[in-house]
Amino acid sequence: MTQLQFFIQQAINAISIGSLYALMAIGLAMVFGILRLINFAHGDLIMVGSYAALLLLAAGVPFWLAALAGICASMVMGLLMERIAYRPIRGAPDVAMLLTSFAVTILLENAAILIFNPTPRPFPVPEALGTAQRFGSLRIANIDLIAIAVALVLLVALTFFVTRTQIGISMRAASEDLLAARLMGINVNVVISYAFAIGSILAGVVGLLWSMRVGKIDPLMGFYPVLKAFVASVIGGLGSLPGAVLGGYVLGLLEILLQGLLPSALTPYRDAFVFIALIILLLFRPNGILGSVEKEKI
């Protein structure tokens, strides 16, 4: 394999994993922007969607239908989460909301352990998605290409949504200034439900892509993705949607870069180096790359 091929392969790998982080981070950012809530239970939406899809696949449902149902399951769970856990404590101190999200996480993960038992289950990948494309000695997994393409489509759709539709602009308005949004007659409950629904749909999509990438699922599978998404949104600037996307890709790139550059004895500690990089970044840009310093005009 030539150096160029190696580079292309790694770049695609980085963009593919970065796409997943970006899609996850958007869900966190949307909710955080409006509610100042870091919804750690966002990761469990991945698990819910993946299990729903797996159960349907096991029952013989065609793949695309099971995938769609899995995404819907994530969305429904996201909406329920907001309605049952977060809406009653809206306006409570940030710490109370954060703790509630931990409670939701513990509840969902343990419910999943009870229902599905903790052993990982293989996640079947359809043949068309499981193969790879060969270009000479360059080998690119279909699932990577699909992840990149899906993310691209979703990001374009999302950009259209937040800049061209009234509910999307309302969502940005509410995350800019919740009081003004309410005074202008924006129905905040509707906007928040949309934020949860969209974020959860993205999590459902990530769940499927993630499960196919890893090849197995388990009740605690949401922990890593949500942690990564959180890091990504901190890198980009917490609450900023472009920041979440940028942070996702930067994180993906950083991980793959470290994987390639670190001597093999150190690769198990890759994440430690990622966090060192994060700390250095935050020293210079405490609000992330795109985060603006909170300033008040008098």
Added chain:
Amino acid sequence: MLSFEDIHVYYGHVHALKGMSFEVMEGELVTMLGANGAGKSTTLLTISGILKPTQGQIIYEGRNLSGFSPYSIVRSGIIHCPEGRHIFGGLTVRENLMMGAVQRRDHSQVKQDFDWVCSLFPILSERIGQNGSTLSGGEQQMLAIGRALMARPRLLLLDEPSLGLAPVVVQIIFDVIQQLRQNGVTILLVEQNARKALQIADRGYLLETGQVVLSGSVQELHANPAIERHYLGG
């Protein structure tokens, strides 16, 4: 049109409004004067449904508004342009204005109102694609008022529209307020600048520690020595 009947509001533990009563008639420009902490902004936030009274009734066009959510209050024709402008900094001027019309479905009329607001504040049309945060303080205040007007309010609540602005901008804003009133918009104006407010208002209320302590026509208020001493700096 709007009447407060013995309204009590708590802000956390603070008893902010202690039996407020006042009235605004259709077509009037009523001003509310008082020192910081007298309850002026609290009164407006209570009308717009952000704060809930623990006691008393808010009657608007014969209906009791207590318990209405902020968006249904906007739907009933009341809009509140808050103190400190509260424009959406990351949204363009155009998007800011469209957010004022978020509840309206009469799209062709909204377009007309958009042009009308741009003609009231021509500077906004020059900045139409810029983010709100890039505007100067005076332009932001114009944007905040323009955004509120996009709701086509019948009752406009204005909280300190002249605060911190250069005299020339204050004049533009007060001219617009007078023009709105001639167009038949009922206005409740909270102002630090009592002299200016009494120039254009029909009636006024003086608040102290969450209660109305004085009310009357602007002539009566002008003639009152307490007003003269504390608010007009005579």
